[in-house]
Amino acid sequence: MAFSGGADSTALLAACAQRWPGQVQAVHVHHGLQAAAEDFVAQCHAVCQRLDVPLAVRYVNAHAKPGQSPEDAARRARYGALDDFLASSEGRGIASVALAHHADDQVETMLLALSRGTGVAGMAGMPYRWLRGGLPWFRPLLSVPGEDLREWLKEHALGWIEDPSNSDSRYTRNRIRSQLLPALQSVFPAFRETFVRSSAHAAEADMLLRELAAEDLAHIGTPPSIQRLQQLSRQRQSNVLRHWLVSLHQTTPAAVQLAELLRQIATCTTRGHKISIKVGRGFVEREGPLLIWREA
Numbered sequence: 703m704a705f706s707g708g709a710d711s712t713a714l715l716a717a718c719a720q721r722w723p724g725q726v727q728a729v730h731v732h733h734g735l736q737a738a739a740e741d742f743v744a745q746c747h748a749v750c751q752r753l754d755v756p757l758a759v760r761y762v763n764a765h766a767k768p769g770q771s772p773e774d775a776a777r778r779a780r781y782g783a784l785d786d787f788l789a790s791s792e793g794r795g796i797a798s799v800a801l802a803h804h805a806d807d808q809v810e811t812m813l814l815a816l817s818r819g820t821g822v823a824g825m826a827g828m829p830y831r832w833l834r835g836g837l838p839w840f841r842p843l844l845s846v847p848g849e850d851l852r853e854w855l856k857e858h859a860l861g862w863i864e865d866p867s868n869s870d871s872r873y874t875r876n877r878i879r880s881q882l883l884p885a886l887q888s889v890f891p892a893f894r895e896t897f898v899r900s901s902a903h904a905a906e907a908d909m910l911l912r913e914l915a916a917e918d919l920a921h922i923g924t925p926p927s928i929q930r931l932q933q934l935s936r937q938r939q940s941n942v943l944r945h946w947l948v949s950l951h952q953t954t955p956a957a958v959q960l961a962e963l964l965r966q967i968a969t970c971t972t973r974g975h976k977i978s979i980k981v982g983r984g985f986v987e988r989e990g991p992l993l994i995w996r997e998a
Contacts, residue, residue, distance in 0.1 A: 703800040704784060705730050705757070707745040709862040711802040713851040714843060716860055718800060719753040727796060728757045731783045733764040733776055738866055745863040752860075758792055760784075773873065785835055799839045803828055805894040806848040809886075810878045812897055817874075819957065822911065825904035845898050914938070915945030924950065925992040928970055928977075939964055951995045953982030967993075 703718060705711045705728035718726045730746045732739055743759055750757040764779035766772045787793045808827045815824030831840050843851065855862060871877055886893040919942050922930040926946060931939055940960060947953050955963070959981045966977045970988065977988035984997040 703728060704780070704802070705746055705750070706802075706865070707742045707749065707863045708802075708865055709852050709855055710804055710807075710843065710848065712749055712860055712862040713855050714800060714802040715749065715755065716753060716855075716858065719755050723754075726755050727793075728755050729784060729787050730757060730759045731780045732759055732761045733779060734761065735764055735772075735776065736866060738863075742863055742865075745861075749860070749862075758787060760787055773875070788835060788837065796837070799834075799837060801839065801841050802843055803841045804843040804846050804848050804851060805898055806879065806883060808844050808901055809883065809894060809897045810875050812901060813878050813882060814874065822904045822907045825901065826908045827901040827904070829905065845895075847894050911941055912945065915942045918942040919946055923992075925989070925994045928967060928988065928991055928993060931967055931993070932970075936964060936968075939967065947982060947986075947995070951982075951984065951997075953984060953995075955981045 703711070703715060703726065705715050707730065715726070715728055728746065728750050730743060732743060746757055746759070749755075760783040762779040762783045764776045766775035784799065788796060788799070811827045812825060815827070818824070828841060828844065830842075830844050831838060833839070867873070868876060868879075871880070890896070918934060918938055919926070922934075922942065924946065926943070931942075934942065943963065944955060944960065947955055959979065963977075963979050963981060963986055966979060969975065970977060975988070977986065977993065979986055980998070984995060987994055987996055
């Protein structure tokens with residue numbers, strides 16, 4: 703499992719080691735972004751030694767590239783390091799991966815998504831289970847409040863290390879944690895439970911939309927037939943085009959880009975009508991009776 707040395711991953715590691723003694727492997731990713739990074743490694747070694755869990759440490763360069771957020775850079779580096787470990791000889795034989803995101807993390811993710819005008823996919827938040835690299839990955843603590851994990855650690859006399867960046871108000875997620883969550887707690891004491899339940903409902907709706915999109919994509923073909931697209935409702939056109947772009951071309955259209963693409967498809971009634979619109983990181987263009995994707 704991924705192990706940062708913080709409270710959440712310490713609680714998950716201890717629970718896993720207790721449930722599956724001798725079958726747990728901890729992996730710590732050293733981001734190299736803070737002076738305290740070596741303290742994280744030392745804490746991880748101490749906890750793993752106490753729990754009799756082997757620890758692997760992976761060093762990465764998680765500095766953000768121009769135009770990239772620090773959070774996204776760190777996340778990509780972290781997942782990349784975990785993928786590399788699983789593909790290495792050390793990771794051979796690992797059957798699944800566990801991450802320590804909890805109910806507060808899920809609420810923060812949903813609030814961030816809502817602030818960006820998300821659809822049901824964003825409202826679904828982080829999945830409890832998914833496949834990556836052929837292995838099942840799990841977030842078993844998604845329904846557990848963060849404070850409950852800290853209380854559990856205190857009861858079991860297990861220490862953890864606090865990440866100094868968690869109190870940095872420059873990060874939106876930290877402001878949500880310090881300002882919005884306490885306000886929600888005061889007005890809606892059960893908000894974690896209800897948000898997690900709403901997330902599950904949204905995940906079900908998103909799955910249905912994906913299944914419908916897959917059926918529609920099989921009907922319109924790849925590349926999509928413009929004429930067959932026009933036979934679908936605008937809502938299904940939107941759904942299947944988003945699915946086509948994300949699943950086959952790994953690009954996500956902005957709402958305004960998708961709306962313009964739908965408008966152009968609706969008015970495409972003659973052979974000479976051209977379609978060429980910037981979508982995501984490339985262009986959707988007309989080529990005869992079909993829509994094609996061209997990377998920028």
